[in-house]
Amino acid sequence: GAVVSQHPSRVICKSGTSVKIECRSLDFQATTMFWYRQFPKQSLMLMATSNEGSKATYEQGVEKDKFLINHASLTLSTLTVTSAHPEDSSFYICSAPNDGTGPGANVLTFGAGSRLTVL
Amino acid sequence: AQSVTQLGSHVSVSEGALVLLRCNYSSSVPPYLFWYVQYPNQGLQLLLKYTSAATLVKGINGFEAEFKKSETSFHLTKPSAHMSDAAEYFCAVSSSGGYQKVTFGTGTKLQVIP
Numbered sequence: 643g644a645v646v647s648q649h650p651s652r653v654i655c656k657s658g659t660s661v662k663i664e665c666r667s668l669d670f671q672a673t674t675m676f677w678y679r680q681f682p683k684q685s686l687m688l689m690a691t692s693n694e695g696s697k698a699t700y701e702q703g704v705e706k707d708k709f710l711i712n713h714a715s716l717t718l719s720t721l722t723v724t725s726a727h728p729e730d731s732s733f734y735i736c737s738a739p740n741d742g743t744g745p746g747a748n749v750l751t752f753g754a755g756s757r758l759t760v761l
Numbered sequence: 762a763q764s765v766t767q768l769g770s771h772v773s774v775s776e777g778a779l780v781l782l783r784c785n786y787s788s789s790v791p792p793y794l795f796w797y798v799q800y801p802n803q804g805l806q807l808l809l810k811y812t813s814a815a816t817l818v819k820g821i822n823g824f825e826a827e828f829k830k831s832e833t834s835f836h837l838t839k840p841s842a843h844m845s846d847a848a849e850y851f852c853a854v855s856s857s858g859g860y861q862k863v864t865f866g867t868g869t870k871l872q873v874i875p
Contacts, residue, residue: 648804683770685851685865688804735804749795750863752804 644670644740648753655726656761663756664722665736672738673718676750679707680733692719697720726760763788763856776857780824780839782869787833795837795853795863796826801818805850805851811835822846845874 645668653659665675673694678686690711691699698711708730710722719738723730734757737750768783777844786792793812797805809820816828822845835852852866 646804651802683868687868688862737804749807749810750805751795752806754804755802757802761827 644751645672646738646751646753648736652757654759658725660722660724661722661726665719665753667738669718675736675738677721677734728760731758733761763854763864764863765852765854766864767852767869769869771870773872774842777841781840782837782850784835786854788854788856790812790856793855797851798835799849842873844873
């Protein structure tokens with residue numbers, strides 16, 4: 643089945659530094675990937691849609707300069723949290739749609755998530 | 762516009778008992794509906810999906826859900842709870858296709874009591 647690999651699973655950084663999170667589709671190509679943020683005991687909030695070969699589409703209220711998204715290839719999207727602050731601490735999850743056929747078609751495959759802690 | 766309401770942020774059941782997690786949706790067009798499960802510090806795993814075919818959808822791990830248009834509901838059930846079912850469950854809706862602009866509910870945490 644479709645697999646999305648997300649790395650790192652956990653990262654701790656100092657305030658003011660930048661952190662990069664990678665999301666890879668391992669056995670399928672993804673022209674689109676989605677980035678979510680999940681606060682404790684809450685649902686997933688869509689932050690942005692990553693588009694291969696073009697600019698990401700950000701949801702309302704999400705700072706483009708704070709959360710840089712790059713979709714470098716058909717299998718890789720990265721989220722960089724720039725000048726991180728404690729309030730950026732959260733669980734970030736990526737997903738990619740599987741455009742193939744069969745039972746897994748037209749559904750989102752999620753990465754395992756990245757827990758960011760900013761000290 | 763689309764939305765999902767999950768009734769009950771926490772549900773506790775005894776091992777072997779029926780699991781019922783409630784989900785009501787709102788959508789201006791025929792929806793795609795999903796149930797996902799999330800284990801601690803992990804991403805979401807698809808349990809099952811409804812895409813306008815059979816109204817009773819069977820998923821993995823013995824779960825199933827029934828689409829009821831008249832009630833705008835898509836409740837998740839499992840006849841007999843297992844300890845490994847303890848997790849958080851999210852109902853989700855998409856009005857514009859299988860994965861575009863998916864809206865998630867706030868989740869229901871399932872506790873299974875031995």
